[in-house]
Amino acid sequence: MDTQNLVTLGVALLAAATAVWVPTWTFKRTLELEHVKWMRDQRSQLYIDMLTEAYAEKQWHLHLMTEHELHLIGTRDGDEPRVPRTELPPPPNLRLGDVERARLGARSAAFASGRVIAAFNAFNGVLARTSLLPPRTEGDAHMAKIRADELFAALEKAIRDELGATKPDLPAQRH
Numbered sequence: 001m002d003t004q005n006l007v008t009l010g011v012a013l014l015a016a017a018t019a020v021w022v023p024t025w026t027f028k029r030t031l032e033l034e035h036v037k038w039m040r041d042q043r044s045q046l047y048i049d050m051l052t053e054a055y056a057e058k059q060w061h062l063h064l065m066t067e068h069e070l071h072l073i074g075t076r077d078g079d080e081p082r083v084p085r086t087e088l089p090p091p092p093n094l095r096l097g098d099v100e101r102a103r104l105g106a107r108s109a110a111f112a113s114g115r116v117i118a119a120f121n122a123f124n125g126v127l128a129r130t131s132l133l134p135p136r137t138e139g140d141a142h143m144a145k146i147r148a149d150e151l152f153a154a155l156e157k158a159i160r161d162e163l164g165a166t167k168p169d170l171p172a173q174r175h
Contacts, residue, residue, distance in 0.1 A: 043111045047159045049104055050112070050120055056094035058152050061127045062145055063091050068134050069141040119158040123151040 067088055096104060108117055126147055135141040160166045 039111070044163060046107050046111050047116065047163065050108065050116070051156065051159060053096050053101070053104060054120065054123055054152055054155055057124065057127055058148055059091050060093065060095055061131070061148050063088065064131060065141045065145045069138050072138045072141065113162050116155070116158045116162055119151070119155040123148070123155050126151055
């Protein structure tokens with residue numbers, strides 16, 4: 001076998017190895033990118049569902065605390081209500097049912113970041129605490145509403161940061 005045949009054989013083997021390795025490597029990288037995209041899509045949908053549930057809980061909590069404040073105002077200086085108790089019309093109940101709530105928790109455990117889970121749990125913890133142990137004064141009830149708003153904003157910020165949705169202000173467009 002002469003050198004020209006050896007060079008030709010070497011080039012042919014290199015071409016064959018490249019023909020096998022490059023598509024394999026490309027396929028693996030594409031598969032990794034598809035997995036990252038799938039995870040990001042799952043996380044985005046989960047975060048939308050978490051924000052929807054948190055908003056529904058916040059509206060329910062706002063209604064509950066407003067009713068409680070009105071009751072406290074009505075009985076401010078004694079046991080006899082000064083004004084007749086009127087029930088506020090309940091807002092539409094947008095909160096998830098038990099099964100959907102459990103599914104949301106399972107999806108959160110699988111896809112959400114620790115920071116978002118902590119913000120969601122802190123928000124729900126404050127709402128549950130003030131629902132089970134009603135505030136004793138009007139000020140406490142009002143502060144519970146403010147605290148719920150602050151924790152909802154913290155949850156929104158955590159989700160925006162996680163998804164990279166916080167963008168710097170863009171310059172105004174010129175016409």
